[in-house]
Amino acid sequence: MSPLRNVRNWLDERFGWDDLIAPLRKKTVPLHRLSYWYFLGGITLFLFVIQVLTGILLLLYYRPGANEAFESVQYIMTQVQFGWLIRSIHSWSANLMIFTAFAHMFSVLFLKAYRKPRELTWVSGVILLFLVMGFGFSGYLLPWNTLAFFATKVGTEITGQVPVIGKPLVIFLRGGEEVTGATLTRFFGFHVAVLPGLATLLITLHLLLVQRLGISVPPKLEVEWSANPSAKREMKFFPNFLLRELMAWYIALGVLGALAAIFPWNLGVKADPFTSAPAGIKPEWYFLFMFQTLKLIPPKVWLIDGEVLGVLAFGLVGLLWLLLPFFESDHPSRTKRWITGLAVFALAYVAGMSLYGHLAK
């Protein structure tokens, strides 16, 4: 008997390992011409794991605080063995993770995988996307460089536009009236404790729901397969799909390594709260579509402040987006068109505004 089987038997005797992984053995993945979109969730999960691992390594040297943060990251980049690689992978992986999370969301939307009974999978996924953006916003400040400082200043100022709770929210986020060392400590806390805790819980829920409900099939194909069960094609999740997913992870790892080695993440210049903001300062690309929209709204729309209106509109759109599956009728043909139309519009809007924001001076 092989040592691996010995270990497995030992585990099985103690807490029924075979029963525990039985669902995985039974799990299948639908096979059709759009199956490759199913890899996106796994790649996002893989990048999240990379974030956790590299984040833990960075924590060994990173020191939160206005007087130490920049220097500690500089030390990581120049003195710590492979520190540059770990930090660059952490930064690149964060961006790729946000990208794949967005791509995953839109693939779910276009494949209509959010519909009944997977509403909660969609809700947990959209909240996870918001959390991932929160990771990006809080992590961006941690190196305490000029761009991060002013991006946080502008970003938290926009939060202050929310009626009634805006001002207290800004004070809570900043740890005072201004962006200071207190903000940095606070963001560090959100980034390494609050957000990872919440994200882990939601990822667990998300995966349990995926496991419980199985993988969705596009409606058209579902009808076809129902009418003709012999046409149904599937792949075993374990090991067939997982091995393919593993290949995708390896490719993602190669891309990450190449980006980190060829384009190490820039450190910038240490933040100086007493200097003026650099000209043409912009947020990270994933906030650009919102930033550009706020810039385009006139200062006054009727009697309402334009920025307040923009922030409220984004809040409302975010909420409706979260509840999108609940607008889907039981008769798919009724909602099919407008939700697909909405998805196309949303994708075009996010991509177009991001590009416009990137090119605008």
Next chain:
Amino acid sequence: MVILRNKLRPFSAARYIGLAGFVVLATCLCYGQTPNSCLDCHSALPDPLGVSQDKFSQDIHSQKGLSCASCHGGDPASDDPDKAMSRKAGWKGKIDRKQIPQLCGSCHSDPTYIRQFNPSLRTDQLDQYHTSVHGKRFAAGDTKVAVCTDCHSVHDLRAPSDPRSTVNPVNVANTCSRCHSDAAYMKGYSVPTDQFAKYSTSVHHDALAVRGDLSAPTCSTCHGNHGAAPPGLDKVQNVCSNCHAFQAQMYEKSSHKKAFEAASLPGCVVCHSNHGISHPTDAKLGTGPDAVCMQCHNPGDACDQARAGLRSSLSRLDEAVKRADQVLRVAESSGMEVSEARLGQDQARDSLTKARVTIHSFRTDLVDQDIQAGLKVAERNLQAGKKAMVERNYRRVGLGMSLIAIGIVLAGLRLYIKKIES
């Protein structure tokens, strides 16, 4: 007296209050408005007698509460021209050019009077004017030379800090050039008229007019303003040293100072010229068209050899700084963290600047100290850049090997999948 009899009725009270209010309002409106009949007429007259309300309101004297009568006398309160411009009322008419410095000085030389408007304003302008070439010639009866109003203008005179003022640092050279560049007007004076043209090409003009550095020199910085005069051949370095203090210290120690003084040569001007001072480059130490040493020294003599040594030292450090810059730039554009070395380059550049200043001592040993200090720093930064490039290459080799390993794993996985699915 309804009030005293306590029989005031509401309508009567309102009438009295309204009347009182009207009186107070009318008093307020009239208060502070000094009638000025001068402008009533002169604003309608053509030049040279015309002074518009708008023009005069820009004048600092007007803004401080002075009126036409403060200089011209007369009675501006009277609408009757005969009374307003009556000699009995002290009317002086057009101020005689010969009286202008004295008239301005009657207020501007009085510290007690000036203090109430601007306690920090100097009151020695007239005294200084008497010492100037303008003042001396004026006292000798030459009325063509500049008096106060020629430079400061009249009726729309602004504070020097006002960018529209004719004596604002940015406008001083233009103001002086109105006379000093006019060959016809300057005929009869043994003064060249190309100063402004030369100054316009100078490094000082570039700093002041192009870069907007208001501390950069203009005519009055070197010549003085109210006491304007040429600095004098033997005093040029005193003028330049007001800004170029370190160069002056070095020059004081140099052998050139004595030699120039003995030959009655004008110090700094010998090498740098005066109005048309160009941006100094190391070529001044060379043998080309911009070279200055060889204007006095002979090729091959000891001084020429020292000159060649100084030039070569400066070039060596300049090239070392540029070389380090280039390597660091490439390293930085490759994403390497070299900010410390980039910052260190400023130190190397400082040494080069210091060496260029020390050149004014004309001592190779002193210049060499700065050069060596700069070379040491530039070399350290160059090595930091090279180290970063080695590290960059090491990373790329590591990446290549990792990608090969990943490729092998991918191929293995693909084969394994094929195997289990066949």
